[in-house]
Amino acid sequence: MPTIEDESFVDVQGGGSLIVAWQLKGKPVTVVGGGNVATGRVAHLLAADAVITVICPDSGLSDELQYRVAKKQIVHIPRNFDIEHDLRSVQPSMVLVAIDSPLASTEIYRECKALKIPVNVADVPAECDFYFGSMYRDGPLQVMVSTNGNGPKMANLVRRRIEDELKQEPFGMAIERLGLLRRRVRQKVPGDTSVETRKRMRWISQISERWTIAQLANLDDDMIEQVILNMEDEPPSYNDIIARP
Numbered sequence: 001m002p003t004i005e006d007e008s009f010v011d012v013q014g015g016g017s018l019i020v021a022w023q024l025k026g027k028p029v030t031v032v033g034g035g036n037v038a039t040g041r042v043a044h045l046l047a048a049d050a051v052i053t054v055i056c057p058d059s060g061l062s063d064e065l066q067y068r069v070a071k072k073q074i075v076h077i078p079r080n081f082d083i084e085h086d087l088r089s090v091q092p093s094m095v096l097v098a099i100d101s102p103l104a105s106t107e108i109y110r111e112c113k114a115l116k117i118p119v120n121v122a123d124v125p126a127e128c129d130f131y132f133g134s135m136y137r138d139g140p141l142q143v144m145v146s147t148n149g150n151g152p153k154m155a156n157l158v159r160r161r162i163e164d165e166l167k168q169e170p171f172g173m174a175i176e177r178l179g180l181l182r183r184r185v186r187q188k189v190p191g192d193t194s195v196e197t198r199k200r201m202r203w204i205s206q207i208s209e210r211w212t213i214a215q216l217a218n219l220d221d222d223m224i225e226q227v228i229l230n231m232e233d234e235p236p237s238y239n240d241i242i243a244r245p
């Protein structure tokens with residue numbers, strides 16, 4: 001039984017935030033404003049497959065957002081935000097505010113809180129349920145750097161360091177191919193018993209660990225089938241697979 005004198009547990013440092021990978025696929029998200037900041041928010045939302053409505057007067061819609069409306073990637077409502085119509089009746093999953101009017105922002109923020117809708121008001125930490133961070137993406141890989149409000153520019157610098165390192169190797173492609181292999185392994189060893197799950201997990205962990213990033217990125221559909229056909233206790237090495245006819 002652990003006691004409060006037990007020093008084997010690490011001390012936790014507070015003052016952070018919970019970084020999670022929020023799933024927005026198919027969910028309605030409202031972006032208020034159509035300028036530079038809103039345009040950046042929309043790019044992040046599109047990458048998350050959200051269903052996006054942008055609300056701002058026609059005169060405020062950026063060229064990029066006009067292009068996205070024309071491509072039917074987003075819906076645009078050409079007027080100022082209206083709390084009754086755009087919040088109370090629609091109840092979106094999330095609201096992102098990026099407008100040049102602090103009074104209107106605060107009003108939208110308060111109503112989102114009353115309706116329990118998660119909201120971010122760009123550059124106003126007191127009106128954010130969550131902050132954005134500096135993002136590196138490569139296919140399904142996403143790395144987000146946050147300074148928890150202390151220095152957004154520094155978040156950008158740290159992200160660029162990480163980016164310089166990660167872009168040396170095809171991580172995105174490797175992860176995509178590994179994702180396909182995982183799905184095939186689950187078809188080959190279906191079932192939810194702990195024995196089956198443990199077998200699948202050990203197998204995939206070993207391949208993830210032992211194959212290089214370049215080898216994983218090279219894993220084409222035929223090789224995946226070879227790997228699946230040879231699913232014995234020990235997972236094959238890359239060389240085992242390419243040596244097979």
Ligand SMILES: C[C@@]1(CC(=O)O)C2=NC(=C\c3[nH]c(c(CCC(=O)O)c3CC(=O)O)Cc3[nH]c(c(CC(=O)O)c3CCC(=O)O)/C=C3\N/C(=C\2)[C@@H](CCC(=O)O)[C@]3(C)CC(=O)O)/[C@H]1CCC(=O)O
Pocket residue numbers: 040120121122123124125128130131132133134135145146147148149150151152153154155156159
């Ligand atoms: C990461 C990034 C993502 C994004 O927004 O997409 C982001 N800000 C970015 C850039 C940036 N923003 C600002 C500068 C000027 C230099 C500087 O101040 O450092 C630069 C740098 C530049 O422009 O180069 C000004 C600024 N930002 C906030 C305040 C208010 C305050 O601090 O009180 C002020 C001061 C306004 C004033 O002084 O009046 C607040 C927030 N900005 C955040 C995110 C959240 C905290 C993130 C974190 O702590 O890590 C948070 C809390 C809320 C939010 O907006 O979600 C994006 C970099 C993307 C990239 O390029 O990679």
Ligand SMILES: NC(=O)c1ccc[n+]([C@@H]2O[C@H](COP(=O)([O-])OP(=O)(O)OC[C@H]3O[C@@H](n4cnc5c(N)ncnc54)[C@H](O)[C@@H]3O)[C@@H](O)[C@H]2O)c1
Pocket residue numbers: 032033034035036037038055056057059060061079080081098099100101104122123
């Ligand atoms: N400009 C920047 O680089 C920058 C960077 C970080 C944060 N910010 C902050 O983020 C906010 C937005 O910045 P921006 O550069 O995108 O501004 P912007 O001036 O380019 O765009 C403002 C947008 O808000 C719309 N708008 C104004 N009132 C509205 C309302 N009531 N309903 C709907 N739409 C409305 C306008 O039509 C326009 O599309 C500002 O508060 C700014 O301080 C700006």
